[in-house]
Amino acid sequence: MATINDVAAKAGVSTATASRALNGKSTVDPALAARVLSAAAELGYQPNGPARNLRRQETAVLALIISDVENPFFTSIARGVEDVAQAVGYSVVLCNSDENPEKERRYIDVAIQERVAGVVLSPTGTAPNVDLLTARRTPLVAVDRPLPAAADMVLVDTRSAAKQATTHLISQGYDRIGCITGPAGIQTADDRLAGYKDALRASKRRTSARFARRAEFRADGAFEAAIDLLSQPDRPDALLVANSAMAVGVLEALSKLDLRLGADVGVVAFDDAPWASLVDPPLSVVSQPAYDIGKVAAQLLMARIADSSLPYTTTTLNATLITRGSSTR
Amino acid sequence: MATINDVAAKAGVSTATASRALNGKSTVDPALAARVLSAAAELGYQPNGPARNLRRQETAVLALIISDVENPFFTSIARGVEDVAQAVGYSVVLCNSDENPEKERRYIDVAIQERVAGVVLSPTGTAPNVDLLTARRTPLVAVDRPLPAAADMVLVDTRSAAKQATTHLISQGYDRIGCITGPAGIQTADDRLAGYKDALRASKRRTSARFARRAEFRADGAFEAAIDLLSQPDRPDALLVANSAMAVGVLEALSKLDLRLGADVGVVAFDDAPWASLVDPPLSVVSQPAYDIGKVAAQLLMARIADSSLPYTTTTLNATLITRGSSTR
């Protein structure tokens, strides 16, 4: 594979000049530069990234470590990050931690070893992994979930959104409202449950553990939880569901138990999936600004890469309740 | 940041010995090795990836360039690739070409420059990009779409699946069957259309261009196409739809036109989305083995990385028709 020396030789200049020409430095004679460029083209020269990165002690790549590639919420974040990064000439590598602290740790190690310029992370909840990054002062932005560490964060005001959604269900005349949320320890799962309880308390209702369930952020776990919840004699007549994958499980459970969405059991779910308006009645949702989360996170990261002395910031974006038929009798 | 020299110094050995110990070479005194390892741990030593890659002239990373991160079909492929890569100690970086030849080209350049060990690619259809890779003998596996170039491929027998799905619609008594597929030039889009025509011909029906439409592989384009198709006086009474994002658009169009799914317009769509069984009636689909595509692709890639002289293979996996209510009157 052709090296910069081959290019230089072919163009009859030194490697230094070739390097300068290839990198568009203005301090090189246009005629020479042209010769270098055409030599490079003829040889099909592609710079050796590792060599360049080693020498420069920096790379133009960002690592984006997310907890679930198959969750549209996170892929939207990915697009946001990518669009910003592309625009300033950075590449982004997407890593899937799969909600697994060990995988997260492995990818953080890789990010450190490859000396990426910065990391966008949706943390799985274990602080020690993140310390690896902060100890090395690797620029870091946390998305979706807060971090105890000193870092920029881009979050969603999920607790108040959950409260608002639950209040909406109450105002629609639902009386025994349940909640299906994610695993304990995942902040967004806890926040959604907390917001749900906030709303019940605000309307002077008792909150009962009998009506709250936790499961993985997936359809199957939510299906079991919903079956469980709705098989009680005094079953809930409405449900707040913590994400769209879980909503699939809940709707399956409803169908299995022959309960009508809306009429028998009102439902509001987090995340506005493309199919939400296709079910009958259409699903009410809490829409999160995922793309913007990614965009803001990438902008913060680029800013910090440029100036590491910036103060840490926390940006909280708002989710919006979209009411459709599933939350009306 | 601590280098291997720091580790060596702290352990009181040469860098060579430190390197050997760190890499688990058997030719090093256990006592020294232990000293090196603990020195590394104390210093929080992380190897410098670029330096190692430069020296070794190889990396343990795979690039996976897919045409749409937000399409669950491709993210499933990603999981398949990742699972086998992880198992053998490779990292995979996910790049999103967005069905855009230029972006694809940019990512291929990055892959070459970073000297990745191999590439899994769902091509956007332009041969020159791929030549960049083959010219450099970078191990390459194409997924989902065939390549003119010499490379391993993992495909789905999408044409015969389309034929089978269309035949199914015919057998269910639908008479004027239409097809909404992706852009011309994308092989899978063309194949699905071809399979659709195969079925019509086999049952002695005329194929009419009036009943076929193309759009981007997205909901909005498919929505327009469906509105257009179904607004004709002699409208289709069934539709074969080329992917699940498009299915969303088609179902929205049905709802807008007050046409009942199944009864008025039978539908079979490619890709078994999680929500497919939630709509009423449940959606009949052609389920593609996306995860397996990724798995097989990664296995082929690893094999080729190990031995570049292997003959090129094409693996064709089968899609399966899952009939549900949307294709019955």
Next chain:
DNA sequence: CTGAAAGCGCTAACAA
């Protein structure tokens, strides 16, 4: 089994 030393390809002082 261990160490000294070369060199991967590139960029950035420093000189000219």
Next chain:
DNA sequence: TTGTTAGCGCTTTCAG
């Protein structure tokens, strides 16, 4: 403006 040269951190001969 151009060339010479050092060296980024690592692995790997080659001697010992």
